[in-house]
Amino acid sequence: MRTYLFETDEFGLSDEGIHLLRSRFNYATIHFHQIDRLRIERAHLANHGFWLLMLGIASLLFSAFYTLVLYEVFTDDAPQHVYLEELLVPFLPLVFGLFVVRASFRKGW
Incomplete structure (x- = not known):
């Protein structure tokens, strides 16, 4: 070597x-x-950073929308069934969206 x-x-x-x-x-x-x-020079590491950013924002918006839907279900006076899996639905897109938005802004040599 x-x-x-x-x-x-x-x-x-x-x-x-x-x-x-x-x-x-x-x-x-x-x-x-x-x-x-x-x-x-420093440049973006992702080839399609704009589309990654759009995917991340869409995922974050979906997560926020579904969180509002769950909030309405919990604050409603009528009894409803809420399954445990429904609580994970906004969490997974939130984590994915944050990861993708971060990846779209990363720069390297």
Whole structure:
């Protein structure tokens, strides 16, 4: 295994050039004389961040709507059956929605 001047999970730098890595093994090398320009910037990790955001918001809105429906069932004076599974219905979309909204905003190198 080779040591590099600088190394991450995706690439390593040496005197020869940039080495593209998979599981810390070199699968391709880009020599410095082949590089005209190099730009490293932070970007969104999700390819379709807008659609992920829309899915997350829709899930959160469904969770809020169903919570209001359950609230009305509990505050109504007429006796009704409420099953335990109905209490989980707003919780699971809430967790999923929060996860998806967070994933749509994540940035990385």
